[in-house]
Amino acid sequence: VSVEQVIEADWTWIGGAFTRNIRVAVDANGRIAQVGALAAPPTVRFPGKALLPGIINVHSHAFQRGLRGLGEAFPHGAGTFWTWREAMYRLVDAMDAEALYRLSHQAFREMLACGITTVGEFHYLHHAAGSWGFEFDEVVLRAARDAGIRIVLLNCYYKTGGIGKPLTGGQLRFDGVSVLAFWRQMEHIATRLDPATQSLGVAPHSIRAVGIDDIVALRRESRKRGMVFHIHVEEQQREVAECRAAYGQSPMVLLTDRLEIDETVTAIHCTHTDSSDMSAFVGAGGQVCLCPLTEGNLGDGIPDLTGIRAAGGRICVGTDSNARLCMTEDLRWMEYGQRLKTQTRGRCVDAAGSAANALWEIATINGARSLGLTAGRIEAGCWADFVVLDLAAPSLAGWMPETLLDAFIFGTGESVIAATCVGGNFVPSQ
Numbered sequence: 167v168s169v170e171q172v173i174e175a176d177w178t179w180i181g182g183a184f185t186r187n188i189r190v191a192v193d194a195n196g197r198i199a200q201v202g203a204l205a206a207p208p209t210v211r212f213p214g215k216a217l218l219p220g221i222i223n224v225h226s227h228a229f230q231r232g233l234r235g236l237g238e239a240f241p242h243g244a245g246t247f248w249t250w251r252e253a254m255y256r257l258v259d260a261m262d263a264e265a266l267y268r269l270s271h272q273a274f275r276e277m278l279a280c281g282i283t284t285v286g287e288f289h290y291l292h293h294a295a296g297s298w299g300f301e302f303d304e305v306v307l308r309a310a311r312d313a314g315i316r317i318v319l320l321n322c323y324y325k326t327g328g329i330g331k332p333l334t335g336g337q338l339r340f341d342g343v344s345v346l347a348f349w350r351q352m353e354h355i356a357t358r359l360d361p362a363t364q365s366l367g368v369a370p371h372s373i374r375a376v377g378i379d380d381i382v383a384l385r386r387e388s389r390k391r392g393m394v395f396h397i398h399v400e401e402q403q404r405e406v407a408e409c410r411a412a413y414g415q416s417p418m419v420l421l422t423d424r425l426e427i428d429e430t431v432t433a434i435h436c437t438h439t440d441s442s443d444m445s446a447f448v449g450a451g452g453q454v455c456l457c458p459l460t461e462g463n464l465g466d467g468i469p470d471l472t473g474i475r476a477a478g479g480r481i482c483v484g485t486d487s488n489a490r491l492c493m494t495e496d497l498r499w500m501e502y503g504q505r506l507k508t509q510t511r512g513r514c515v516d517a518a519g520s521a522a523n524a525l526w527e528i529a530t531i532n533g534a535r536s537l538g539l540t541a542g543r544i545e546a547g548c549w550a551d552f553v554v555l556d557l558a559a560p561s562l563a564g565w566m567p568e569t570l571l572d573a574f575i576f577g578t579g580e581s582v583i584a585a586t587c588v589g590g591n592f593v594p595s596q
């Protein structure tokens with residue numbers, strides 16, 4: 167495949183450090199062909215900028231962008247996740263294809279503006295009102311393509327309104343119909359994907375929304391088809407209690423017992439997961455996606471991040487409800503939540519003690535692994551997905567090469583992002 171572009175910024179993030187005089191050759195398929203001190207002259211030059219791998223947002227519900235600013239007043243006293251969910255269902259009730267497109271496109275554009283180049287869209291709002299036709303699946307894919315973001319559509323199977331209970335109200339829009347109908351729809355969508363930027367994964371919503379036998383069947387099929395498998399796990403204590411009452415086990419133990427767990431399985435949240443249950447899951451290769459800003463906004467609780475990492479677990483990050491889209495903010499709150507809980511600093515660090523490097527690995531390399539993508543590094547063979555940092559941005563003033571990543575993650579937001587690039591196509595920041 168021929169080289170289409172040669173990109174050169176002042177500094178490039180490779181091998182865990184910013185390095186000078188690096189050129190990145192990108193081929194016609196949108197993948198990185200070569201990285202290093204290449205002889206080929208640059209076709210795209212970024213003076214005063216730094217080039218990093220694009221951020222990978224493992225968990226999003228794009229349409230929930232429509233709730234921003236709503237549900238933040240509490241005239242009847244303290245709210246909970248469950249009162250927030252009522253507001254989300256009201257949004258669902260009012261949703262048509264046009265509104266879903268507009269909100270998804272808005273969310274995806276905001277993601278690009280804060281450096282996110284891939285979204286794992288955990289998509290459960292399948293149907294128009296009164297329909298069982300899954301017509302909204304392609305609306306989300308179209309919004310992603312028009313926005314210019316890479317998407318892994320984690321198509322969601324949703325069948326019960328609580329363990330063993332029928333769907334009611336707004337939940338009817340989420341109906342997976344049957345495992346068979348779901349896979350028929352997956353095969354239909356597969357023919358509509360842009361192979362350069364779109365792929366599929368499987369996502370039974372949660373133990374609340376899918377019976378365990380269906381979850382087992384979906385997992386078996388996901389392995390057969392080589393698809394990643396994502397599921398919400400233990401975000402709320404009520405879910406743990408209801409699962410114990412119905413199955414005699416916590417969700418995490420039930421899933422670890424009944425499913426084949428490996429690195430293609432990602433559990434979302436795990437806010438209330440017991441540490442020994444967690445050890446069994448991550449010991450088998452399972453990964454955990456945390457969503458700090460959403461978990462904070464919903465009052466879920468603080469996960470045992472240090473325990474997950476100590477057990478060898480790989481963590482990735484998601485923007486979930488998209489109440490705020492700023493990935494550096496999500497990343498620093500991953501560390502700050504632990505600091506507040508333990509009254510110590512440096513809870514999420516790499517072997518050399520760097521919090522920024524550990525958080526950046528979470529946002530890039532680990533995210534790519536969770537979504538089954540060759541991405542997250544500036545390395546030959548990876549997708550040519552990049553973030554371009556503006557080194558002259560006021561909030562970065564005082565940066566040095568060895569502190570730049572720390573300054574970016576702990577001190578800045580979307581204003582330092584000069585551009586993003588997905589599959590070799592640059593998207594200027596808004």
Ligand SMILES: [Zn+2]
Pocket residue numbers: 225227288398434486
């Ligand atoms: Zn979620």
